[in-house]
Amino acid sequence: MSAAPPPGGAGKQVLIHDASLRDGHHAVRHQLGRDQLRAYARAADTAGVPVVEVGHGNGLGASSLQVGQARLDDDEMLSIVREALQNSTMAVFMLPGWGTTADLERAIAHQVDVVRIGTHCTEGDLAERHLGFLREQGVQAQAVLLMSHMASPDRLARECARLVEFGATAVGIMDSSGHYLPADVTERVGAMREAVDVPVMFHAHNNLGMAVANSVAAVEAGADILDACARGFGAGAGNTQLEVLVPVLERMGFPTGIDLYGLLDAADLAERELMPAPPTIDSVSVVSGLAGVFSGFKTRVLDVSRREGVDPRDVFFELGRRQAVAGQEDLIIEVALALKAARGA
Amino acid sequence: MSAAPPPGGAGKQVLIHDASLRDGHHAVRHQLGRDQLRAYARAADTAGVPVVEVGHGNGLGASSLQVGQARLDDDEMLSIVREALQNSTMAVFMLPGWGTTADLERAIAHQVDVVRIGTHCTEGDLAERHLGFLREQGVQAQAVLLMSHMASPDRLARECARLVEFGATAVGIMDSSGHYLPADVTERVGAMREAVDVPVMFHAHNNLGMAVANSVAAVEAGADILDACARGFGAGAGNTQLEVLVPVLERMGFPTGIDLYGLLDAADLAERELMPAPPTIDSVSVVSGLAGVFSGFKTRVLDVSRREGVDPRDVFFELGRRQAVAGQEDLIIEVALALKAARGA
Numbered sequence: 184m185s186a187a188p189p190p191g192g193a194g195k196q197v198l199i200h201d202a203s204l205r206d207g208h209h210a211v212r213h214q215l216g217r218d219q220l221r222a223y224a225r226a227a228d229t230a231g232v233p234v235v236e237v238g239h240g241n242g243l244g245a246s247s248l249q250v251g252q253a254r255l256d257d258d259e260m261l262s263i264v265r266e267a268l269q270n271s272t273m274a275v276f277m278l279p280g281w282g283t284t285a286d287l288e289r290a291i292a293h294q295v296d297v298v299r300i301g302t303h304c305t306e307g308d309l310a311e312r313h314l315g316f317l318r319e320q321g322v323q324a325q326a327v328l329l330m331s332h333m334a335s336p337d338r339l340a341r342e343c344a345r346l347v348e349f350g351a352t353a354v355g356i357m358d359s360s361g362h363y364l365p366a367d368v369t370e371r372v373g374a375m376r377e378a379v380d381v382p383v384m385f386h387a388h389n390n391l392g393m394a395v396a397n398s399v400a401a402v403e404a405g406a407d408i409l410d411a412c413a414r415g416f417g418a419g420a421g422n423t424q425l426e427v428l429v430p431v432l433e434r435m436g437f438p439t440g441i442d443l444y445g446l447l448d449a450a451d452l453a454e455r456e457l458m459p460a461p462p463t464i465d466s467v468s469v470v471s472g473l474a475g476v477f478s479g480f481k482t483r484v485l486d487v488s489r490r491e492g493v494d495p496r497d498v499f500f501e502l503g504r505r506q507a508v509a510g511q512e513d514l515i516i517e518v519a520l521a522l523k524a525a526r527g528a
Numbered sequence: 529m530s531a532a533p534p535p536g537g538a539g540k541q542v543l544i545h546d547a548s549l550r551d552g553h554h555a556v557r558h559q560l561g562r563d564q565l566r567a568y569a570r571a572a573d574t575a576g577v578p579v580v581e582v583g584h585g586n587g588l589g590a591s592s593l594q595v596g597q598a599r600l601d602d603d604e605m606l607s608i609v610r611e612a613l614q615n616s617t618m619a620v621f622m623l624p625g626w627g628t629t630a631d632l633e634r635a636i637a638h639q640v641d642v643v644r645i646g647t648h649c650t651e652g653d654l655a656e657r658h659l660g661f662l663r664e665q666g667v668q669a670q671a672v673l674l675m676s677h678m679a680s681p682d683r684l685a686r687e688c689a690r691l692v693e694f695g696a697t698a699v700g701i702m703d704s705s706g707h708y709l710p711a712d713v714t715e716r717v718g719a720m721r722e723a724v725d726v727p728v729m730f731h732a733h734n735n736l737g738m739a740v741a742n743s744v745a746a747v748e749a750g751a752d753i754l755d756a757c758a759r760g761f762g763a764g765a766g767n768t769q770l771e772v773l774v775p776v777l778e779r780m781g782f783p784t785g786i787d788l789y790g791l792l793d794a795a796d797l798a799e800r801e802l803m804p805a806p807p808t809i810d811s812v813s814v815v816s817g818l819a820g821v822f823s824g825f826k827t828r829v830l831d832v833s834r835r836e837g838v839d840p841r842d843v844f845f846e847l848g849r850r851q852a853v854a855g856q857e858d859l860i861i862e863v864a865l866a867l868k869a870a871r872g873a
Contacts (some may be wrong), residue, residue, distance in 0.1 A: 205760035320681040364776065365741065392772040396710065414808070427809055430818050431709065444841060447811040454810070461808040463759070464772055465799070466792040473775050496789060 191419070191435025196287060198408045199439050200234040200297075200384065201227050201425060203453060204264065207274050207416035208240035209479075210458060213253035217263055219457050220255075223413070226269035226452045230445030232425075236274040237264040238485075240299065240418070243275055243290060244282035245325040257286065261293035272296035279309045284316055297323040303508060304328040304356070307342040311349045318350035325408075327384065330508055331356035331365060332475050336371045340378035351422025354410060358397065361390025361420055361472040365400035376405030384408035387423045391416055392464060394423040395431055402437055413453035414461040419478035421462030426450040470496045474503030483515050492521040498522065537781025543731065543753045544784050545579040545642075546572050546770060548798060549609065550621050552761035553585035555803060558598040562608055563692060564802050565600070568758070569612035571797045573759075573792030577770075579642060581619040582609040585763070588620055589627035590634060602631065606638035617641035624654045642668040649673040649701070652687040656694045663695035670753075672729065675853055676701035677820050681716045687722035698727040698753060703742065704854075706765055707734025707816040708775060710745035721750030729753035732768045735762055735817025737809060739768040740776060747782055758798035759806040759813055764823035766807030771795040815841045817838070819848030826853065828860050836864040843867065 189328050204220055215404070220237065227235050237260050239245045239253045246253040253260070258276075264273055274297035290298060298317050300310040310326050311313035324344035331339055343354040356371060363371075368385065375383050385401035389395040398409050411428045415421030426446045429439050454461055454467045467485070476499050484502075488495035501518045549565055559742050565582065572580050584590045584598045589597040602620075609618055619642035620635050635643060643662050645655040654669050660667035671691035674685060688699040701716060708716075713730065719726050730741040731748035732755070742755050756773045760766030771791045774784050790817070799806055812830070816823045821844050829847075833840035846863045 364744075364780065391776055392737075392769055393741035393776070395737035399709075424737055424809060426811065427814055430814065431736055431738070434818070436710065444839075447814065447841070451811050460805065463806040463808060464769060466771065466796050469772055469775065469792065473779070494789075496792070 195437055196400055197432055197439055198233055199429060199441060200236060200408055200410045201232045202236045203412040203416045204237040204239060206422055207412055207457060209418035213251045215237050215457060216254055220260060220263045221267050222456055223453055226263045226449035228268045228271045230449050231441045232271055234274050235264060235268060235271045236276060238275050241278060241281055243277040243286040258289060265293050274299060276301060278416045279313055287313060287316060289318055293320060297325060298327045299327055301329050303326045304334040304339060307346050308355050310346060314351050316348040323352045325353040326351035327355045327357055327478060329357045330359045332358060333506060336374035339371055340374040343375045344378045347381055347461045349380045353384055354379055355384025357386040358388055358475055359473050361388030362475040363397050364393060365396050366399045368400040370402045372401045372404035372406050382407035386410035389420040389464060390468045395428050397427055398423050413450040416453055416458055417462060420468035421466045470499045474499040476507060477501045477509045479509060480515060482517060483512055487515050487519045491523050493519050493522045516517055540782055541586040541784045542747055542777055542784050543578055544774060544786060545581060545753055545755045546577045546762045547581045547755045547767065548757040549582040551585060552757055553693045554763035555761060558584050558596045560802060561599055565605060565608045566612050567801055568798055569609045571794035573613045575794050576786045577616055579619050580609060580616045581621060583620050584835050586623060586626055588622040588631040606618060606635060606757060610638050619644060621646060624658055630861050632658060632661060635664055636667060642670060643657060644670045644672055646674050649676045649679040650665045650844060655691060659694040659696050668697050669695055670698040671696035673701045675704045678851060681719035684716055685719040689723045692724050692798045696802045698729055699724055700729025702731040703733055705820050705822055706733030708742050709738060710741050713745040713748045717746045717749035724766055727752035731755035733765060734809060735765040735813045740773050743768050743773055744776065758795040760802055761798055762807060765809045765813035769824050794818055815844045819844040821847045821852060822854045824854060825860060828857055832864045836868045838864050838867045
């Protein structure tokens with residue numbers, strides 16, 4: 184197909200970071216196997232996707248009873264994807280606490296190209312040691328702020344500036360609960376763009392049907408790197424749909440260097456081989472997105488709400504008002520009991 | 529839940545037109561039964577959805593071997609939904625040619641509140657007679673232009689002005705092939721808004737993941753009526769997801785008068801009772817959206833491409849270049865043979 188002339192993008196290149204083999208793991212309880220990793224990595228590589236991220240959904244070192252044991256260990260996942268990639272670079276994700284410097288050393292031994300260190304949006308300090316270590320090792324060290332809707336644009340901008348001081352070669356935000364509308368993204372990415380002179384990234388979730396629109400808004404506000412997943416493969420409402428985002432960007436004048444037919448083939452393969460079904464936006468996704476609550480709470484909220492006889496939607500909205508963050512699952516019971524008591528009063 | 533203060537909408541009311549029981553029919557070969565129509569209409573009514581549209585996917589009088597025979601005839605569909613609605617108004621759709629004045633008379637006998645007459649985007653003249661008839665009968669007579677990306681904003685504005693002269697009480701456009709990006713919608717709806725002083729409507733499809741964002745863009749450009757379907761229920765990539773659109777509008781300061789929990793309940797019922805699975809954006813949907821081709825061509829394009837050994841994606845893009853419209857299915861074979869010949873040359 185012939186490309187349309189760039190109407191607005193003026194030819195600015197966007198770097199697509201394919202998180203299918205990491206964030207998608209959340210949708211299949213981290214059970215992707217060897218053939219699946221190999222086949223998808225090859226298809227993405229063939230399409231010219233520049234960066235392929237792989238690993239347990241919660242990153243290096245996270246495989247555990249608490250958040251789910253991956254079918255394959257980190258070493259095996261990295262070695263399979265490394266071998267499958269001819270041109271694409273390989274990326275991994277790590278949350279300090281789950282992963283350690285030893286995990287980074289292991290990833291470096293597998294010739295990882297890009298390491299992302301994630302922290303809660305106001306806790307960038309936790310990434311300092313690992314970012315420093317990665318810079319010493321000469322590995323691209325990106326820093327990403329999770330649940331970023333819980334911090335103001337100014338706070339995110341200051342956090343990003345500090346992450347660059349720590350050695351981050353790129354900084355960005357995740358809309359972990361799929362809460363943003365495009366204007367929210369414009370404001371936040373704009374503030375971050377002003378605050379740093381390294382590439383800025385953005386990672387969306389589709390709870391409010393805005394993943395593609397929010398990603399476009401991020402680029403228009405100055406983002407350089409966008410995350411996306413084949414068919415949106417990811418937990419709950421899923422991530423930005425990769426093979427939709429890329430042609431939309433190209434049409435708007437933001438080239439990606441990715442071959443459209445190759446990308447559609449990779450997405451078809453992903454739908455066929457990796458997932459039981461592509462993600463859709465169910466009612467719980469809408470509510471958790473509106474409430475700004477981590478979608479990983481879903482199962483627990485449904486269980487506790489059924490037991491206590493309260494509406495899970497009320498629980499989500501109250502968790503949002505209380506600014507619950509991942510790890511605060513105990514709050515679910517507290518909220519459900521409070522709602523039950525309030526109803527009885 | 530408490531409503532957030534309106535940031536941009538300044539309290540402008542948006543009229544939501546629920547097309548689930550008409551456009552959704554395309555996804556189930558027009559096979560919705562009595563209990564399904566009744567249950568969904570009641571749930572939408574309970575949620576306070578102001579308008580519920582019902583009928584064969586192609587509208588009044590369209591049930592046929594050529595586009596599919598509906599399980600129920602128009603009379604039965606209208607009588608079931610009429611009885612189920614306490615507060616919502618009832619709407620029907622008609623394409624002149626499929627439907628006739630006799631069909632309109634029958635719908636009026638069922639106390640239909642709103643009739644929409646649809647034509648190809650440049651063929652508004654075809655609606656003149658029926659719009660005039662409806663105005664004489666005192667029925668709200670809306671006019672909608674299909675495949676609207678094939679006409680310029682100016683042309684659409686002129687077409688809408690004529691439709692108002694014919695008696696249309698509201699005018700609008702459908703993005704029948706899901707081709708628009710938000711800026712396209714802003715430009716078109718803005719031009720229409722300038723040209724007429726009746727309500728303007730917009731109807732999206734989600735081929736490029738932009739249905740919600742495009743609908744919001746339409747309202748911001750002056751649209752008053754938005755179409756949407758529960759879980760996006762509709763052909764191919766589906767329509768704007770109703771229960772996502774409504775809270776997004778409310779958050780942006782555009783009230784709809786619809787109860788969120790009731791709406792989520794209706795959407796859950798729709799997913800459970802009306803559809804095999806919610807629509808997702810497959811690769812053919814992406815290509816037909818990019819190419820601007822009617823998604824109803826899908827099965828035929830896939831069949832012909834397989835037979836002639838050509839890539840269906842090439843067929844879609846070439847159909848788009850040739851500006852194929854619904855009814856020109858013969859062009860599919862012509863294009864496939866041309867591509868095959870070009871390859872052999």
